[in-house]
Amino acid sequence: MTSDGNRQITLSQRPVGYPTESDFSLVESPVPHPREGEVGVQAIWLSLDPYQRGRIRGGASYAAPVELGEVITGGVVGRVIESRTPSFQVGDIVEGPLGWQEYALSDGRNLRKVDTTMGPLPTALGVLGMPGMTAYFGLLDVGQPKPGDTVVISAASGAVGQVVGQIAKIMGCRAVGIAGSQEKIDYIVDELGFDAGINYKTENLDTALATACPLGVDVYFDNVGGVVTDAVLEHINTFARNVICGQISQYNLEEPEPGPRNLGLLIIHQARMEGFLVFQFAHRYEEGRQRIAGWMKAGKVKYREHVVEGLENAPRAFMGLMRGENFGKLLIKVSGE
Ligand SMILES: NC(=O)c1ccc[n+]([C@@H]2O[C@H](COP(=O)([O-])OP(=O)(O)OC[C@H]3O[C@@H](n4cnc5c(N)ncnc54)[C@H](OP(=O)(O)O)[C@@H]3O)[C@@H](O)[C@H]2O)c1
Incomplete structure:
Protein backbone atom coordinates (compact mmCIF):
# COMPACT_ATOMS: atom_id res chain seq x y z
CA MET A 1 0.00 0.00 0.00
CA GLY A 119 27.08 -4.48 4.76
CA PRO A 120 23.58 -4.41 3.23
CA LEU A 121 21.42 -1.49 4.47
CA PRO A 122 19.34 -3.38 7.06
CA THR A 123 22.48 -4.54 8.88
CA ALA A 124 22.76 -0.94 10.14
CA LEU A 125 19.75 -1.76 12.34
CA GLY A 126 20.83 -5.31 13.19
CA VAL A 127 24.20 -6.99 13.34
CA LEU A 128 26.05 -3.68 12.69
CA GLY A 129 23.50 -1.57 14.57
CA MET A 130 22.13 -1.35 18.10
CA PRO A 131 21.55 -5.11 18.60
CA GLY A 132 25.05 -5.97 17.35
CA MET A 133 26.58 -3.35 19.65
CA THR A 134 24.54 -4.77 22.55
CA ALA A 135 25.92 -8.23 21.87
CA TYR A 136 29.51 -7.05 21.45
CA PHE A 137 29.83 -4.79 24.50
CA GLY A 138 27.45 -6.79 26.68
CA LEU A 139 29.42 -9.98 26.18
CA LEU A 140 32.98 -8.66 25.99
CA ASP A 141 32.90 -5.77 28.47
CA VAL A 142 30.25 -6.88 30.94
CA GLY A 143 30.53 -10.66 30.56
CA GLN A 144 34.34 -10.77 30.20
CA PRO A 145 34.51 -14.26 28.67
CA LYS A 146 37.76 -16.24 28.83
CA PRO A 147 38.78 -19.08 26.50
CA GLY A 148 37.27 -22.33 27.74
CA ASP A 149 34.37 -20.60 29.53
CA THR A 150 30.82 -21.84 29.02
CA VAL A 151 28.54 -19.00 27.87
CA VAL A 152 24.76 -19.51 28.02
CA ILE A 153 22.54 -17.17 26.02
CA SER A 154 18.74 -16.84 26.26
CA ALA A 155 16.63 -15.66 23.27
CA ALA A 156 19.63 -17.11 21.43
CA SER A 157 18.27 -16.97 17.88
CA GLY A 158 17.22 -13.32 18.16
CA ALA A 159 18.92 -10.15 16.99
CA VAL A 160 21.19 -9.85 20.02
CA GLY A 161 21.46 -13.51 21.01
CA GLN A 162 22.65 -14.84 17.67
CA VAL A 163 25.58 -12.39 17.68
CA VAL A 164 26.48 -13.08 21.33
CA GLY A 165 26.84 -16.81 20.69
CA GLN A 166 29.04 -16.32 17.64
CA ILE A 167 31.32 -13.87 19.44
CA ALA A 168 31.54 -16.32 22.35
CA LYS A 169 32.78 -18.95 19.87
CA ILE A 170 35.33 -16.51 18.42
CA MET A 171 36.58 -15.94 22.00
CA GLY A 172 37.18 -19.68 22.41
CA CYS A 173 34.16 -20.36 24.61
CA ARG A 174 31.51 -23.05 24.62
CA ALA A 175 28.26 -21.41 23.47
CA VAL A 176 24.92 -22.81 24.63
CA GLY A 177 21.75 -21.16 23.35
CA ILE A 178 18.24 -21.27 24.79
CA ALA A 179 15.37 -20.60 22.37
CA GLY A 180 11.68 -21.31 21.85
CA SER A 181 11.49 -23.76 18.91
CA GLN A 182 13.35 -26.68 17.36
CA GLU A 183 13.81 -24.68 14.16
CA LYS A 184 15.58 -21.94 16.11
CA ILE A 185 17.75 -24.49 17.94
CA ASP A 186 18.72 -26.17 14.65
CA TYR A 187 19.68 -22.77 13.23
CA ILE A 188 21.95 -21.68 16.07
CA VAL A 189 23.69 -25.07 16.25
CA ASP A 190 23.87 -26.08 12.57
CA GLU A 191 24.24 -22.65 10.92
CA LEU A 192 25.85 -20.48 13.57
CA GLY A 193 28.08 -23.06 15.26
CA PHE A 194 26.72 -22.93 18.82
CA ASP A 195 27.83 -26.06 20.70
CA ALA A 196 24.35 -26.88 22.02
CA GLY A 197 20.80 -25.60 22.09
CA ILE A 198 17.96 -25.97 24.57
CA ASN A 199 14.26 -25.54 23.77
CA TYR A 200 12.88 -23.95 26.92
CA LYS A 201 9.31 -24.70 25.86
CA THR A 202 9.69 -28.48 25.53
CA GLU A 203 12.72 -29.52 27.59
CA ASN A 204 13.29 -29.78 31.32
CA LEU A 205 15.63 -26.82 31.73
CA ASP A 206 17.53 -28.19 34.70
CA THR A 207 18.31 -31.53 33.06
CA ALA A 208 19.07 -29.93 29.70
CA LEU A 209 21.43 -27.35 31.25
CA ALA A 210 23.27 -30.09 33.17
CA THR A 211 23.80 -31.97 29.91
CA ALA A 212 24.70 -28.95 27.77
CA CYS A 213 26.98 -27.36 30.40
CA PRO A 214 28.89 -30.25 31.98
CA LEU A 215 31.45 -27.83 33.43
CA GLY A 216 28.84 -25.34 34.65
CA VAL A 217 28.08 -21.80 33.44
CA ASP A 218 30.72 -19.05 33.53
CA VAL A 219 28.83 -16.33 31.66
CA TYR A 220 25.05 -16.07 31.41
CA PHE A 221 23.85 -13.52 28.83
CA ASP A 222 20.27 -12.96 29.94
CA ASN A 223 17.78 -11.63 27.42
CA VAL A 224 14.62 -13.00 29.00
CA GLY A 225 14.57 -13.26 32.83
CA GLY A 226 11.83 -15.25 34.58
CA VAL A 227 11.93 -19.02 34.93
CA VAL A 228 14.71 -19.41 32.33
CA THR A 229 17.04 -17.23 34.39
CA ASP A 230 16.10 -18.97 37.64
CA ALA A 231 17.07 -22.28 36.00
CA VAL A 232 20.41 -21.04 34.63
CA LEU A 233 21.46 -19.56 38.00
CA GLU A 234 21.31 -23.06 39.48
CA HIS A 235 24.23 -23.98 37.19
CA ILE A 236 26.62 -21.04 37.60
CA ASN A 237 30.26 -21.52 38.53
CA THR A 238 32.41 -19.66 41.04
CA PHE A 239 33.02 -16.08 39.84
CA ALA A 240 30.35 -16.40 37.12
CA ARG A 241 29.23 -13.21 35.35
CA ASN A 242 25.47 -12.81 34.80
CA VAL A 243 24.90 -10.15 32.17
CA ILE A 244 21.39 -8.71 32.50
CA CYS A 245 20.66 -7.45 29.00
CA GLY A 246 16.88 -7.93 28.73
CA GLN A 247 13.90 -9.39 30.62
CA ILE A 248 11.43 -9.89 27.80
CA SER A 249 9.45 -12.55 29.71
CA GLN A 250 8.32 -9.73 32.04
CA TYR A 251 7.62 -6.93 29.53
CA ASN A 252 3.96 -7.78 28.94
CA LEU A 253 2.99 -8.61 32.50
CA GLU A 254 1.01 -6.08 34.48
CA GLU A 255 2.77 -7.23 37.66
CA PRO A 256 6.29 -8.74 37.55
CA GLU A 257 6.44 -12.42 38.46
CA PRO A 258 7.74 -13.14 41.94
CA GLY A 259 11.42 -14.04 42.03
CA PRO A 260 14.25 -14.65 41.44
CA ARG A 261 14.45 -16.26 44.83
CA ASN A 262 17.76 -17.99 44.27
CA LEU A 263 20.08 -14.96 44.41
CA GLY A 264 21.79 -16.65 47.35
CA LEU A 265 23.61 -18.60 44.65
CA LEU A 266 25.49 -15.40 43.81
CA ILE A 267 26.91 -15.44 47.34
CA ILE A 268 27.85 -19.11 47.29
CA HIS A 269 29.55 -18.74 43.91
CA GLN A 270 30.92 -15.22 44.53
CA ALA A 271 29.25 -14.39 41.24
CA ARG A 272 28.39 -11.06 39.69
CA MET A 273 25.09 -9.90 38.15
CA GLU A 274 25.23 -6.65 36.19
CA GLY A 275 22.67 -4.83 34.09
CA PHE A 276 23.75 -2.56 31.27
CA LEU A 277 22.38 -0.26 28.58
CA VAL A 278 24.07 -0.37 25.20
CA PHE A 279 24.16 3.45 25.10
CA GLN A 280 26.82 3.50 27.82
CA PHE A 281 29.20 2.23 25.11
CA ALA A 282 28.14 4.75 22.42
CA HIS A 283 31.61 6.32 22.34
CA ARG A 284 33.00 2.92 21.24
CA TYR A 285 30.40 1.89 18.64
CA GLU A 286 32.89 2.36 15.80
CA GLU A 287 35.20 -0.22 17.40
CA GLY A 288 32.31 -2.69 17.73
CA ARG A 289 31.10 -2.09 14.18
CA GLN A 290 34.58 -2.52 12.68
CA ARG A 291 35.25 -5.74 14.56
CA ILE A 292 31.89 -7.32 13.76
CA ALA A 293 32.19 -6.28 10.10
CA GLY A 294 35.63 -7.92 10.01
CA TRP A 295 34.22 -11.15 11.45
CA MET A 296 31.38 -11.02 8.92
CA LYS A 297 33.90 -10.74 6.06
CA ALA A 298 35.86 -13.67 7.50
CA GLY A 299 32.65 -15.75 7.63
CA LYS A 300 32.80 -15.95 11.45
CA VAL A 301 29.66 -13.93 12.10
CA LYS A 302 26.47 -14.66 10.17
CA TYR A 303 23.09 -13.11 10.75
CA ARG A 304 19.47 -13.80 10.08
N1 LIG B 1 20.35 -3.66 27.57
C1 LIG B 1 20.31 -3.13 26.35
O1 LIG B 1 20.88 -2.08 26.07
C2 LIG B 1 19.54 -3.87 25.29
C3 LIG B 1 19.67 -3.54 23.93
C4 LIG B 1 18.98 -4.30 22.97
C5 LIG B 1 18.17 -5.34 23.38
N2 LIG B 1 18.03 -5.60 24.70
C6 LIG B 1 17.20 -6.72 25.17
O2 LIG B 1 17.71 -7.91 24.58
C7 LIG B 1 16.66 -8.87 24.44
C8 LIG B 1 16.68 -9.41 23.02
O3 LIG B 1 16.36 -8.35 22.11
P1 LIG B 1 16.36 -8.63 20.54
O4 LIG B 1 16.21 -7.33 19.87
O5 LIG B 1 17.51 -9.49 20.22
O6 LIG B 1 15.01 -9.44 20.34
P2 LIG B 1 14.85 -10.90 19.69
O7 LIG B 1 15.60 -11.85 20.54
O8 LIG B 1 15.14 -10.82 18.24
O9 LIG B 1 13.30 -11.14 19.85
C9 LIG B 1 12.73 -11.38 21.09
C10 LIG B 1 12.72 -12.87 21.41
O10 LIG B 1 12.49 -13.05 22.79
C11 LIG B 1 11.97 -14.34 23.00
N3 LIG B 1 10.87 -14.27 23.96
C12 LIG B 1 9.70 -13.61 23.84
N4 LIG B 1 8.94 -13.80 24.92
C13 LIG B 1 9.63 -14.64 25.74
C14 LIG B 1 9.37 -15.22 27.01
N5 LIG B 1 8.22 -14.99 27.66
N6 LIG B 1 10.30 -16.01 27.56
C15 LIG B 1 11.46 -16.26 26.92
N7 LIG B 1 11.77 -15.72 25.69
C16 LIG B 1 10.85 -14.94 25.12
C17 LIG B 1 11.45 -14.84 21.64
O11 LIG B 1 12.30 -15.87 21.18
P3 LIG B 1 12.01 -17.43 21.55
O12 LIG B 1 11.21 -18.00 20.43
O13 LIG B 1 13.37 -18.00 21.65
O14 LIG B 1 11.25 -17.42 22.84
C18 LIG B 1 11.58 -13.62 20.75
O15 LIG B 1 11.86 -13.99 19.43
C19 LIG B 1 15.38 -8.14 24.82
O16 LIG B 1 15.05 -8.48 26.17
C20 LIG B 1 15.74 -6.68 24.72
O17 LIG B 1 14.96 -5.87 25.56
C21 LIG B 1 18.70 -4.90 25.65
Whole structure:
Protein backbone atom coordinates (compact mmCIF):
# COMPACT_ATOMS: atom_id res chain seq x y z
CA MET A 1 0.00 0.00 0.00
CA THR A 2 1.42 3.42 -0.92
CA SER A 3 0.13 6.96 -0.60
CA ASP A 4 1.18 10.52 -1.41
CA GLY A 5 1.13 11.54 2.24
CA ASN A 6 3.18 10.49 5.24
CA ARG A 7 1.74 7.35 6.78
CA GLN A 8 2.52 7.06 10.48
CA ILE A 9 1.75 4.56 13.23
CA THR A 10 0.76 6.28 16.46
CA LEU A 11 -0.10 5.07 19.95
CA SER A 12 -3.86 5.10 20.43
CA GLN A 13 -3.94 3.56 23.91
CA ARG A 14 -1.43 2.06 26.31
CA PRO A 15 -1.39 -1.75 26.03
CA VAL A 16 -2.64 -3.76 28.96
CA GLY A 17 -0.67 -7.01 28.91
CA TYR A 18 0.33 -8.11 25.41
CA PRO A 19 -0.14 -5.34 22.80
CA THR A 20 -3.12 -5.61 20.44
CA GLU A 21 -3.93 -3.95 17.10
CA SER A 22 -6.27 -1.47 18.78
CA ASP A 23 -3.34 0.01 20.74
CA PHE A 24 -2.03 1.43 17.45
CA SER A 25 -3.48 3.74 14.76
CA LEU A 26 -2.45 4.19 11.15
CA VAL A 27 -2.77 7.91 10.35
CA GLU A 28 -1.73 10.04 7.40
CA SER A 29 -0.34 13.57 7.42
CA PRO A 30 1.32 15.73 4.76
CA VAL A 31 4.93 14.88 3.91
CA PRO A 32 7.00 17.31 6.04
CA HIS A 33 9.61 19.63 4.49
CA PRO A 34 12.80 20.63 6.29
CA ARG A 35 13.38 24.11 7.68
CA GLU A 36 16.83 25.73 7.75
CA GLY A 37 19.25 23.34 9.49
CA GLU A 38 17.09 20.24 8.96
CA VAL A 39 16.96 17.25 6.63
CA GLY A 40 13.98 15.31 5.30
CA VAL A 41 14.41 11.52 5.31
CA GLN A 42 12.37 8.83 3.58
CA ALA A 43 12.35 5.61 5.60
CA ILE A 44 13.52 2.45 3.86
CA TRP A 45 13.91 0.05 6.81
CA LEU A 46 12.29 0.27 10.25
CA SER A 47 13.64 -1.67 13.21
CA LEU A 48 11.23 -3.36 15.63
CA ASP A 49 12.78 -3.96 19.04
CA PRO A 50 11.60 -5.22 22.43
CA TYR A 51 12.51 -1.91 24.17
CA GLN A 52 9.59 -0.28 22.32
CA ARG A 53 7.24 -2.19 24.67
CA GLY A 54 8.72 -0.16 27.54
CA ARG A 55 8.30 3.12 25.65
CA ILE A 56 4.58 2.57 25.07
CA ARG A 57 3.96 1.47 28.65
CA GLY A 58 4.45 4.98 30.03
CA GLY A 59 5.96 5.75 33.42
CA ALA A 60 9.53 6.37 34.51
CA SER A 61 12.35 4.64 32.64
CA TYR A 62 15.71 5.50 31.15
CA ALA A 63 13.98 7.28 28.23
CA ALA A 64 10.82 9.37 27.88
CA PRO A 65 7.68 7.34 27.02
CA VAL A 66 5.70 7.69 23.78
CA GLU A 67 2.62 9.80 24.59
CA LEU A 68 -0.87 8.95 23.30
CA GLY A 69 -1.24 10.11 19.70
CA GLU A 70 2.52 10.26 19.14
CA VAL A 71 4.44 8.31 16.49
CA ILE A 72 5.95 5.14 17.99
CA THR A 73 9.71 5.34 18.63
CA GLY A 74 11.89 3.27 16.32
CA GLY A 75 15.25 3.10 14.59
CA VAL A 76 15.17 3.79 10.85
CA VAL A 77 17.52 3.50 7.91
CA GLY A 78 16.47 5.94 5.24
CA ARG A 79 17.52 8.21 2.41
CA VAL A 80 17.93 11.97 2.64
CA ILE A 81 15.45 13.41 0.13
CA GLU A 82 15.73 17.10 1.08
CA SER A 83 18.54 18.86 2.89
CA ARG A 84 18.86 22.33 4.34
CA THR A 85 22.08 21.65 6.19
CA PRO A 86 25.60 21.24 4.75
CA SER A 87 26.09 18.16 6.97
CA PHE A 88 23.89 15.95 4.76
CA GLN A 89 23.42 15.67 1.02
CA VAL A 90 20.38 14.46 -0.87
CA GLY A 91 20.90 10.72 -1.42
CA ASP A 92 22.85 10.09 1.80
CA ILE A 93 21.84 6.89 3.58
CA VAL A 94 21.33 7.66 7.26
CA GLU A 95 20.30 5.86 10.44
CA GLY A 96 18.51 7.34 13.42
CA PRO A 97 15.48 7.16 15.74
CA LEU A 98 12.96 8.55 13.26
CA GLY A 99 9.97 6.45 14.35
CA TRP A 100 7.24 4.36 12.72
CA GLN A 101 6.57 6.64 9.77
CA GLU A 102 7.43 6.96 6.09
CA TYR A 103 8.94 10.46 6.20
CA ALA A 104 10.66 12.31 9.03
CA LEU A 105 12.60 15.48 9.72
CA SER A 106 15.81 15.69 11.70
CA ASP A 107 18.20 18.44 12.74
CA GLY A 108 20.94 15.89 12.15
CA ARG A 109 22.03 15.52 15.76
CA ASN A 110 20.52 12.04 16.06
CA LEU A 111 21.51 10.87 12.55
CA ARG A 112 24.59 8.98 11.45
CA LYS A 113 25.66 8.45 7.87
CA VAL A 114 25.67 4.73 7.14
CA ASP A 115 28.85 3.31 5.62
CA THR A 116 27.13 1.25 2.93
CA THR A 117 30.35 -0.64 2.15
CA MET A 118 30.18 -2.44 5.51
CA GLY A 119 27.08 -4.48 4.76
CA PRO A 120 23.58 -4.41 3.23
CA LEU A 121 21.42 -1.49 4.47
CA PRO A 122 19.34 -3.38 7.06
CA THR A 123 22.48 -4.54 8.88
CA ALA A 124 22.76 -0.94 10.14
CA LEU A 125 19.75 -1.76 12.34
CA GLY A 126 20.83 -5.31 13.19
CA VAL A 127 24.20 -6.99 13.34
CA LEU A 128 26.05 -3.68 12.69
CA GLY A 129 23.50 -1.57 14.57
CA MET A 130 22.13 -1.35 18.10
CA PRO A 131 21.55 -5.11 18.60
CA GLY A 132 25.05 -5.97 17.35
CA MET A 133 26.58 -3.35 19.65
CA THR A 134 24.54 -4.77 22.55
CA ALA A 135 25.92 -8.23 21.87
CA TYR A 136 29.51 -7.05 21.45
CA PHE A 137 29.83 -4.79 24.50
CA GLY A 138 27.45 -6.79 26.68
CA LEU A 139 29.42 -9.98 26.18
CA LEU A 140 32.98 -8.66 25.99
CA ASP A 141 32.90 -5.77 28.47
CA VAL A 142 30.25 -6.88 30.94
CA GLY A 143 30.53 -10.66 30.56
CA GLN A 144 34.34 -10.77 30.20
CA PRO A 145 34.51 -14.26 28.67
CA LYS A 146 37.76 -16.24 28.83
CA PRO A 147 38.78 -19.08 26.50
CA GLY A 148 37.27 -22.33 27.74
CA ASP A 149 34.37 -20.60 29.53
CA THR A 150 30.82 -21.84 29.02
CA VAL A 151 28.54 -19.00 27.87
CA VAL A 152 24.76 -19.51 28.02
CA ILE A 153 22.54 -17.17 26.02
CA SER A 154 18.74 -16.84 26.26
CA ALA A 155 16.63 -15.66 23.27
CA ALA A 156 19.63 -17.11 21.43
CA SER A 157 18.27 -16.97 17.88
CA GLY A 158 17.22 -13.32 18.16
CA ALA A 159 18.92 -10.15 16.99
CA VAL A 160 21.19 -9.85 20.02
CA GLY A 161 21.46 -13.51 21.01
CA GLN A 162 22.65 -14.84 17.67
CA VAL A 163 25.58 -12.39 17.68
CA VAL A 164 26.48 -13.08 21.33
CA GLY A 165 26.84 -16.81 20.69
CA GLN A 166 29.04 -16.32 17.64
CA ILE A 167 31.32 -13.87 19.44
CA ALA A 168 31.54 -16.32 22.35
CA LYS A 169 32.78 -18.95 19.87
CA ILE A 170 35.33 -16.51 18.42
CA MET A 171 36.58 -15.94 22.00
CA GLY A 172 37.18 -19.68 22.41
CA CYS A 173 34.16 -20.36 24.61
CA ARG A 174 31.51 -23.05 24.62
CA ALA A 175 28.26 -21.41 23.47
CA VAL A 176 24.92 -22.81 24.63
CA GLY A 177 21.75 -21.16 23.35
CA ILE A 178 18.24 -21.27 24.79
CA ALA A 179 15.37 -20.60 22.37
CA GLY A 180 11.68 -21.31 21.85
CA SER A 181 11.49 -23.76 18.91
CA GLN A 182 13.35 -26.68 17.36
CA GLU A 183 13.81 -24.68 14.16
CA LYS A 184 15.58 -21.94 16.11
CA ILE A 185 17.75 -24.49 17.94
CA ASP A 186 18.72 -26.17 14.65
CA TYR A 187 19.68 -22.77 13.23
CA ILE A 188 21.95 -21.68 16.07
CA VAL A 189 23.69 -25.07 16.25
CA ASP A 190 23.87 -26.08 12.57
CA GLU A 191 24.24 -22.65 10.92
CA LEU A 192 25.85 -20.48 13.57
CA GLY A 193 28.08 -23.06 15.26
CA PHE A 194 26.72 -22.93 18.82
CA ASP A 195 27.83 -26.06 20.70
CA ALA A 196 24.35 -26.88 22.02
CA GLY A 197 20.80 -25.60 22.09
CA ILE A 198 17.96 -25.97 24.57
CA ASN A 199 14.26 -25.54 23.77
CA TYR A 200 12.88 -23.95 26.92
CA LYS A 201 9.31 -24.70 25.86
CA THR A 202 9.69 -28.48 25.53
CA GLU A 203 12.72 -29.52 27.59
CA ASN A 204 13.29 -29.78 31.32
CA LEU A 205 15.63 -26.82 31.73
CA ASP A 206 17.53 -28.19 34.70
CA THR A 207 18.31 -31.53 33.06
CA ALA A 208 19.07 -29.93 29.70
CA LEU A 209 21.43 -27.35 31.25
CA ALA A 210 23.27 -30.09 33.17
CA THR A 211 23.80 -31.97 29.91
CA ALA A 212 24.70 -28.95 27.77
CA CYS A 213 26.98 -27.36 30.40
CA PRO A 214 28.89 -30.25 31.98
CA LEU A 215 31.45 -27.83 33.43
CA GLY A 216 28.84 -25.34 34.65
CA VAL A 217 28.08 -21.80 33.44
CA ASP A 218 30.72 -19.05 33.53
CA VAL A 219 28.83 -16.33 31.66
CA TYR A 220 25.05 -16.07 31.41
CA PHE A 221 23.85 -13.52 28.83
CA ASP A 222 20.27 -12.96 29.94
CA ASN A 223 17.78 -11.63 27.42
CA VAL A 224 14.62 -13.00 29.00
CA GLY A 225 14.57 -13.26 32.83
CA GLY A 226 11.83 -15.25 34.58
CA VAL A 227 11.93 -19.02 34.93
CA VAL A 228 14.71 -19.41 32.33
CA THR A 229 17.04 -17.23 34.39
CA ASP A 230 16.10 -18.97 37.64
CA ALA A 231 17.07 -22.28 36.00
CA VAL A 232 20.41 -21.04 34.63
CA LEU A 233 21.46 -19.56 38.00
CA GLU A 234 21.31 -23.06 39.48
CA HIS A 235 24.23 -23.98 37.19
CA ILE A 236 26.62 -21.04 37.60
CA ASN A 237 30.26 -21.52 38.53
CA THR A 238 32.41 -19.66 41.04
CA PHE A 239 33.02 -16.08 39.84
CA ALA A 240 30.35 -16.40 37.12
CA ARG A 241 29.23 -13.21 35.35
CA ASN A 242 25.47 -12.81 34.80
CA VAL A 243 24.90 -10.15 32.17
CA ILE A 244 21.39 -8.71 32.50
CA CYS A 245 20.66 -7.45 29.00
CA GLY A 246 16.88 -7.93 28.73
CA GLN A 247 13.90 -9.39 30.62
CA ILE A 248 11.43 -9.89 27.80
CA SER A 249 9.45 -12.55 29.71
CA GLN A 250 8.32 -9.73 32.04
CA TYR A 251 7.62 -6.93 29.53
CA ASN A 252 3.96 -7.78 28.94
CA LEU A 253 2.99 -8.61 32.50
CA GLU A 254 1.01 -6.08 34.48
CA GLU A 255 2.77 -7.23 37.66
CA PRO A 256 6.29 -8.74 37.55
CA GLU A 257 6.44 -12.42 38.46
CA PRO A 258 7.74 -13.14 41.94
CA GLY A 259 11.42 -14.04 42.03
CA PRO A 260 14.25 -14.65 41.44
CA ARG A 261 14.45 -16.26 44.83
CA ASN A 262 17.76 -17.99 44.27
CA LEU A 263 20.08 -14.96 44.41
CA GLY A 264 21.79 -16.65 47.35
CA LEU A 265 23.61 -18.60 44.65
CA LEU A 266 25.49 -15.40 43.81
CA ILE A 267 26.91 -15.44 47.34
CA ILE A 268 27.85 -19.11 47.29
CA HIS A 269 29.55 -18.74 43.91
CA GLN A 270 30.92 -15.22 44.53
CA ALA A 271 29.25 -14.39 41.24
CA ARG A 272 28.39 -11.06 39.69
CA MET A 273 25.09 -9.90 38.15
CA GLU A 274 25.23 -6.65 36.19
CA GLY A 275 22.67 -4.83 34.09
CA PHE A 276 23.75 -2.56 31.27
CA LEU A 277 22.38 -0.26 28.58
CA VAL A 278 24.07 -0.37 25.20
CA PHE A 279 24.16 3.45 25.10
CA GLN A 280 26.82 3.50 27.82
CA PHE A 281 29.20 2.23 25.11
CA ALA A 282 28.14 4.75 22.42
CA HIS A 283 31.61 6.32 22.34
CA ARG A 284 33.00 2.92 21.24
CA TYR A 285 30.40 1.89 18.64
CA GLU A 286 32.89 2.36 15.80
CA GLU A 287 35.20 -0.22 17.40
CA GLY A 288 32.31 -2.69 17.73
CA ARG A 289 31.10 -2.09 14.18
CA GLN A 290 34.58 -2.52 12.68
CA ARG A 291 35.25 -5.74 14.56
CA ILE A 292 31.89 -7.32 13.76
CA ALA A 293 32.19 -6.28 10.10
CA GLY A 294 35.63 -7.92 10.01
CA TRP A 295 34.22 -11.15 11.45
CA MET A 296 31.38 -11.02 8.92
CA LYS A 297 33.90 -10.74 6.06
CA ALA A 298 35.86 -13.67 7.50
CA GLY A 299 32.65 -15.75 7.63
CA LYS A 300 32.80 -15.95 11.45
CA VAL A 301 29.66 -13.93 12.10
CA LYS A 302 26.47 -14.66 10.17
CA TYR A 303 23.09 -13.11 10.75
CA ARG A 304 19.47 -13.80 10.08
CA GLU A 305 16.79 -11.18 9.46
CA HIS A 306 13.01 -11.50 9.60
CA VAL A 307 11.54 -9.04 7.10
CA VAL A 308 7.91 -7.91 7.05
CA GLU A 309 6.76 -5.74 4.13
CA GLY A 310 4.82 -2.51 4.66
CA LEU A 311 4.61 0.03 7.48
CA GLU A 312 0.96 -0.88 8.06
CA ASN A 313 2.08 -4.34 9.23
CA ALA A 314 4.39 -3.01 11.96
CA PRO A 315 1.86 -3.37 14.84
CA ARG A 316 1.10 -7.01 13.99
CA ALA A 317 4.82 -7.80 13.58
CA PHE A 318 5.56 -6.12 16.91
CA MET A 319 2.86 -8.21 18.60
CA GLY A 320 4.60 -11.28 17.13
CA LEU A 321 8.00 -10.14 18.47
CA MET A 322 6.55 -10.23 21.98
CA ARG A 323 5.50 -13.86 21.44
CA GLY A 324 8.63 -15.19 19.74
CA GLU A 325 7.13 -15.29 16.24
CA ASN A 326 10.19 -13.50 14.81
CA PHE A 327 13.14 -15.61 13.74
CA GLY A 328 16.12 -13.27 13.65
CA LYS A 329 16.33 -9.48 13.59
CA LEU A 330 12.81 -8.13 12.97
CA LEU A 331 12.62 -5.43 10.30
CA ILE A 332 9.87 -3.65 8.40
CA LYS A 333 10.58 -2.84 4.76
CA VAL A 334 8.94 0.56 4.43
CA SER A 335 10.03 1.47 0.88
CA GLY A 336 12.37 0.32 -1.87
CA GLU A 337 16.12 0.81 -1.61
N1 LIG B 1 20.35 -3.66 27.57
C1 LIG B 1 20.31 -3.13 26.35
O1 LIG B 1 20.88 -2.08 26.07
C2 LIG B 1 19.54 -3.87 25.29
C3 LIG B 1 19.67 -3.54 23.93
C4 LIG B 1 18.98 -4.30 22.97
C5 LIG B 1 18.17 -5.34 23.38
N2 LIG B 1 18.03 -5.60 24.70
C6 LIG B 1 17.20 -6.72 25.17
O2 LIG B 1 17.71 -7.91 24.58
C7 LIG B 1 16.66 -8.87 24.44
C8 LIG B 1 16.68 -9.41 23.02
O3 LIG B 1 16.36 -8.35 22.11
P1 LIG B 1 16.36 -8.63 20.54
O4 LIG B 1 16.21 -7.33 19.87
O5 LIG B 1 17.51 -9.49 20.22
O6 LIG B 1 15.01 -9.44 20.34
P2 LIG B 1 14.85 -10.90 19.69
O7 LIG B 1 15.60 -11.85 20.54
O8 LIG B 1 15.14 -10.82 18.24
O9 LIG B 1 13.30 -11.14 19.85
C9 LIG B 1 12.73 -11.38 21.09
C10 LIG B 1 12.72 -12.87 21.41
O10 LIG B 1 12.49 -13.05 22.79
C11 LIG B 1 11.97 -14.34 23.00
N3 LIG B 1 10.87 -14.27 23.96
C12 LIG B 1 9.70 -13.61 23.84
N4 LIG B 1 8.94 -13.80 24.92
C13 LIG B 1 9.63 -14.64 25.74
C14 LIG B 1 9.37 -15.22 27.01
N5 LIG B 1 8.22 -14.99 27.66
N6 LIG B 1 10.30 -16.01 27.56
C15 LIG B 1 11.46 -16.26 26.92
N7 LIG B 1 11.77 -15.72 25.69
C16 LIG B 1 10.85 -14.94 25.12
C17 LIG B 1 11.45 -14.84 21.64
O11 LIG B 1 12.30 -15.87 21.18
P3 LIG B 1 12.01 -17.43 21.55
O12 LIG B 1 11.21 -18.00 20.43
O13 LIG B 1 13.37 -18.00 21.65
O14 LIG B 1 11.25 -17.42 22.84
C18 LIG B 1 11.58 -13.62 20.75
O15 LIG B 1 11.86 -13.99 19.43
C19 LIG B 1 15.38 -8.14 24.82
O16 LIG B 1 15.05 -8.48 26.17
C20 LIG B 1 15.74 -6.68 24.72
O17 LIG B 1 14.96 -5.87 25.56
C21 LIG B 1 18.70 -4.90 25.65
